[in-house]
Amino acid sequence: MKQVIVLLLVVSVLFSCGSRKRKYKPSKPKQKTEHVNRKHSEKSEEINEDTPAESQVEVVPKAVSSTSEYIQLYAPIAVEEMKFYKIPASITLAQGILESGSGRGRLAAEANNHFGIKCHDWTGATIHHDDDADQECFRKYKDAKYSYRDHSLFLTERKRYSGLFLLDMDDYKGWAKGLRAAGYATDRKYPEKLISLIERYQLYTYDDEVTGNEPKRTKAPRPSHDVHFVEKGDTLYSISRRYNISVKELQELNRLQGTTISVGQELVVKS
Incomplete structure (x- = not known):
C-alpha cells in the first residue's frame, strides 16, 4: 500500500512540473515586424533623395x-x-517673346526657361x-528672373558675342543682325523677326530709359548694303573683295x- 502511495506522489510531482514548464514557456520576440518597418522607412528616405531635381523645385x-x-x-x-x-x-x-511664345511655351510655363537655355554644365533642376533632338535637357528655374540672368551671362561670357558689345547699347538693329552672324540662331530671318517685334511693340523705349540718348530710329536709316556684320571666317581682305x-x-x-x-562686329563697307 505504501508503495502505491509513493508512486502516486511521484507521478503527481512530475505532472505538476510539466505543467509549469508549459505555462511559463516564453513567447518569440516580434523582431521581424520591427525590422521590416525599419527597412521600409529607410527605403522611403532613399526614394526621396533620388527623386529627380525637377520635382523638388517649386516652379511658380x-x-x-x-x-x-x-x-x-x-x-x-x-x-x-x-x-x-x-x-x-x-x-x-x-x-523672350519669340523664344517663349510670350511666356506660354512649355519651357516657360513649366520651367520658367524663357530663352531655351540647355543644361550643359548645369547642376540645378532640369x-x-x-528640340533639335528628342528629350533634350533644359534648365529649370524657380523664377523667370533667373532665366533672364542666365541669358545675360550666356552672351557676356562667350567670346563669339564679344563684337556685339562694341555696338551702341541702343543699336537694336545691329544687335539683332549681330546675334544671327555670331551663330545664336540658324534661322535666316531671325534678325528681321526681332526687329519686327521691337518696332511693333516699341520695345526700344526701354533702351532709351537706360541710355537717356536720342533714339537712333529718328535718324535716316542706312541702306542694308552699307554695313556688314562679321561672320565666322571673315577677314578684312575677304570683306574688301x-x-x-x-x-x-x-x-x-x-x-x-x-x-x-570680331564675329558679330558691324563694319561700314560704303561711305
Whole structure:
C-alpha cells in the first residue's frame, strides 16, 4: 500500500512540473515586424533623395495671356539686365517673346526657361523637351528672373558675342543682325523677326530709359548694303573683295588700327 502511495506522489510531482514548464514557456520576440518597418522607412528616405531635381523645385510661372502682358511683366527685368550687362532691353525682351511664345511655351510655363537655355554644365533642376533632338535637357528655374540672368551671362561670357558689345547699347538693329552672324540662331530671318517685334511693340523705349540718348530710329536709316556684320571666317581682305573696296578703305571707314575683327562686329563697307 505504501508503495502505491509513493508512486502516486511521484507521478503527481512530475505532472505538476510539466505543467509549469508549459505555462511559463516564453513567447518569440516580434523582431521581424520591427525590422521590416525599419527597412521600409529607410527605403522611403532613399526614394526621396533620388527623386529627380525637377520635382523638388517649386516652379511658380506667371500666367500670361498676351504679348503686351508679357512685356509689362518682364520689361523691368530686361531693363535691370541692360544696366548690369549692357545688352539692349529691347533685344532681351524680343528674344523672350519669340523664344517663349510670350511666356506660354512649355519651357516657360513649366520651367520658367524663357530663352531655351540647355543644361550643359548645369547642376540645378532640369526638364526634358524635344528640340533639335528628342528629350533634350533644359534648365529649370524657380523664377523667370533667373532665366533672364542666365541669358545675360550666356552672351557676356562667350567670346563669339564679344563684337556685339562694341555696338551702341541702343543699336537694336545691329544687335539683332549681330546675334544671327555670331551663330545664336540658324534661322535666316531671325534678325528681321526681332526687329519686327521691337518696332511693333516699341520695345526700344526701354533702351532709351537706360541710355537717356536720342533714339537712333529718328535718324535716316542706312541702306542694308552699307554695313556688314562679321561672320565666322571673315577677314578684312575677304570683306574688301566682297564689297569691291580696299582693306585700307575698310580700316579708315571703321577707324581700325589693325586687321583684328570680331564675329558679330558691324563694319561700314560704303561711305
